[in-house]
Amino acid sequence: MSIYRERVYRGTARATVLRTAGTRERRSHLTAPRVPTVGIDIGGTKVMAGVVDADGAILEKVRTETPDKSKSPKVVEDTIVDLVLDLSDRHDVHAVGIGAAGWVDADRNRVLFAPHLSWRNEPLRDRLASRLSVPVLVDNDANTAAWAEWRFGAGRGEDHLVMITLGTGIGGAILEDGQVKRGKYGVAGEFGHMQVVPGGHRCPCGNRGCWEQYSSGNALVREARELAAAESPVAYGIIDRVGGNISEITGPLITELARGGDAMCVELLQDIGQWLGVGIANLAAALDPSCFVIGGGVSAADDLLIGPARDAFRRHLTGRGYRPEARIVKAQLGPEAGMVGAADLARLVARRFRRANRRRVERYERYAQAGRG
Numbered sequence: 001m002s003i004y005r006e007r008v009y010r011g012t013a014r015a016t017v018l019r020t021a022g023t024r025e026r027r028s029h030l031t032a033p034r035v036p037t038v039g040i041d042i043g044g045t046k047v048m049a050g051v052v053d054a055d056g057a058i059l060e061k062v063r064t065e066t067p068d069k070s071k072s073p074k075v076v077e078d079t080i081v082d083l084v085l086d087l088s089d090r091h092d093v094h095a096v097g098i099g100a101a102g103w104v105d106a107d108r109n110r111v112l113f114a115p116h117l118s119w120r121n122e123p124l125r126d127r128l129a130s131r132l133s134v135p136v137l138v139d140n141d142a143n144t145a146a147w148a149e150w151r152f153g154a155g156r157g158e159d160h161l162v163m164i165t166l167g168t169g170i171g172g173a174i175l176e177d178g179q180v181k182r183g184k185y186g187v188a189g190e191f192g193h194m195q196v197v198p199g200g201h202r203c204p205c206g207n208r209g210c211w212e213q214y215s216s217g218n219a220l221v222r223e224a225r226e227l228a229a230a231e232s233p234v235a236y237g238i239i240d241r242v243g244g245n246i247s248e249i250t251g252p253l254i255t256e257l258a259r260g261g262d263a264m265c266v267e268l269l270q271d272i273g274q275w276l277g278v279g280i281a282n283l284a285a286a287l288d289p290s291c292f293v294i295g296g297g298v299s300a301a302d303d304l305l306i307g308p309a310r311d312a313f314r315r316h317l318t319g320r321g322y323r324p325e326a327r328i329v330k331a332q333l334g335p336e337a338g339m340v341g342a343a344d345l346a347r348l349v350a351r352r353f354r355r356a357n358r359r360r361v362e363r364y365e366r367y368a369q370a371g372r373g
Contacts, residue, residue: 035094035350038084039343041141041336042066042076042100044116044168049083050336051091052343056152058336062086066117073122081131095135097346098124099144099338101171106186108138115204135349141165141338142189143180145331146173148341149293153332160289163331164191164280166298166305170212174287192216196279215275217251217298223268224249234264255301266304273305277312284326285318295331306330 034054041048043066050061062083067075084096102114109126111119129136146163149155155163155175165171170192174181182188192212193205200209213219227235228246238257242248258265280292294306310328314320333340 035347036091037095037097037343037346037350038087038091038093039097039144039339039341039346040080040083040099041144041338041342042080042098042117043141044101047076047079047083048336048339049080049087050339050343051087051093052340054347056148056333056340056344058340059091060087061336061339073117073119076117076119077124077127077131080128084132093134095137095346095350096128096132097144097342097344098128098136098138099141099342100124100138101141103187103190104138104140104182106182106184108186111138112187135346137342137346137349139180139342139345140171140173140182140187140189141342142171142173143182144339144341144345145295145333145337146175146293146341147180147345148333148337149295149331150175150178151344152340153337154293154329155291158289158291160287161291161293162283162287162289162326163293163295164276165296166216166276166294167296168218169216170279171296172283174289191279191283194279194282196275196282211275211279215272215279217296219275220251220254220268220272220298221249223271224254224265227264232264234267237262238264251298252300255298255304258301258304269301269304270308272298273308274312276305277309277314278316280309280313280326280328281316281318284313289326291327291329293329293331295333295337297335299330302330 036051036053036059039050039052045066046063047066048061048063051059053059064079064083067079084093087093100111100114101116102119103112105112109123111122111124113120125136125138142163142165145165146161149163150158150161155161159177161175163173172189172191174189193203193207193210195207195209196211196214197209201213202208203210203213224238225246228239228249238249241253241257254265254268258269298305306328313328314325317325331337
């Protein structure tokens with residue numbers, strides 16, 4: 001009897017298979033079945049699902065709005081099931097991967113906490129697997145995005161990679177030797193809540209001075225709105241653009257104006273980029289990766305953001321001038337990275353479904369032969 005089968009019979013099949021896949025990611029992704037799987041990216045405003053092939057290509061994608069967080073967890077689970085069943089009408093789905101915006105436990109079963117959803121210690125994997133009848137893998141969305149960039153995007157060929165996702169807040173993930181480092185309890189990579197300014201801006205997490213209060217989409221918009229509300233002369237351009245409706249100032253608008261040469265918007269992105277570089281220098285001191293991949297919506301500002309980040313990184317890096325410097329690059333896969341990574345990680349457990357299907361076919365053939373005899 002193989003080690004795989006011994007482990008299955010000693011405990012619950014689903015949990016054992018997922019833990020085994022998690023410890024063998026670097027080797028097994030090369031030999032995982034080349035079958036289509038579904039990846040799902042769950043955020044505070046949207047649920048995006050797509051069928052992804054073994055080369056990371058998206059065969060089909062669907063999306064819908066995320067149900068309001070005041071609704072029960074089952075409402076969100078119903079939305080996920082509906083999207084998967086819709087895709088399975090046109091594709092042979094062998095496994096489903098979920099990238100959730102929240103803390104996922106070390107067994108990748110429960111969403112311990114999701115800030116934009118009403119998930120608290122929610123056994124998402126088991127509930128969805130029982131409804132979909134295929135293997136389900138659950139992970140943090142930054143982990144799935146980092147996996148996708150390592151497999152198919154800006155991080156290809158890197159043995160030690162850190163991903164920073166700049167959106168509403170800051171997410172992150174660590175990959176070392178082809179494995180996602182999730183920590184003892186599964187919640188590693190919450191870089192956005194490193195304290196960079198003692199006693200600084202209050203963060204929704206409850207602390208003050210968190211990194212994401214100075215380098216994120218929220219920080220960018222907050223600074224722009226404060227200048228506009230104060231009727232600062234440097235804010236006249238953006239005030240005119242929104243017709244005086246300060247609440248309509250958004251991150252994409254700031255980026256658009258900065259590309260057009262608006263001095264205030266350029267300066268705000270430089271400020272965000274400089275804080276980004278400070279945080280990356282801290283992470284380099286702790287983790288010493290070879291590459292930082294910058295993703296998330298704010299990264300659309302390109303060198304308006306990443307240029308100042310590189311400058312600040314070199315200025316604050318400990319031991320600068322006497323150590324190799326990590327590369328800082330923009331992510332390549334865009335908003336689909338989390339979905340693609342979730343699907344690819346799910347492929348690692350798809351072999352379980354294929355084996356079960358093969359056994360069912362073999363049983364059917366035996367019964368058919370017995371009936372003819």
